[in-house]
Amino acid sequence: MTPMHLLAVFAENKPSQTARITQILAQAGVNIDWVTIASSGSFGVMKFLVDKRDQAAAALKAKGLMVSLLEALAVEVENKPGGLQRVADLLGRHNLNLDNCSGFVANNRAILIIEAHDLTQAREILQKNGLRVLTQEELQGL
Numbered sequence: 001m002t003p004m005h006l007l008a009v010f011a012e013n014k015p016s017q018t019a020r021i022t023q024i025l026a027q028a029g030v031n032i033d034w035v036t037i038a039s040s041g042s043f044g045v046m047k048f049l050v051d052k053r054d055q056a057a058a059a060l061k062a063k064g065l066m067v068s069l070l071e072a073l074a075v076e077v078e079n080k081p082g083g084l085q086r087v088a089d090l091l092g093r094h095n096l097n098l099d100n101c102s103g104f105v106a107n108n109r110a111i112l113i114i115e116a117h118d119l120t121q122a123r124e125i126l127q128k129n130g131l132r133v134l135t136q137e138e139l140q141g142l
Contacts, residue, residue: 024063079109
């Protein structure tokens with residue numbers, strides 16, 4: 001299974017920075033399918049799931065931004081109370097930390113985007129317990 005990659009952009013936390021970064025992506029013809037922004041003090045990290053990862057990374061780097069790729073999993077859970085708890089419990093029982101997580105519902109399908117230290121093991125545990133791990137293409141088709 002092809003790993004899913006998020007584009008992580010380390011940037012200064014100041015007005016118009018988000019507009020600057022998203023403008024670079026738009027001008028490069030890159031569509032943003034998912035985004036999360038976290039800041040701490042004067043800097044922050046913006047993470048994107050985009051349709052043209054390599055093109056996006058090149059455009060951002062050309063403008064002097066620090067960009068890296070992060071492997072992540074997109075996990076479909078039941079769209080009812082306890083979906084996230086099930087994933088957290090399964091990983092925790094196998095001594096895997098849920099490093100970062102966000103989620104959304106599209107077409108009544110609940111999706112968690114997760115980052116963990118050992119994604120191969122996390123994928124195996126989740127799939128063995130009946131959870132569906134989506135490919136990047138499947139996620140973008142929602």
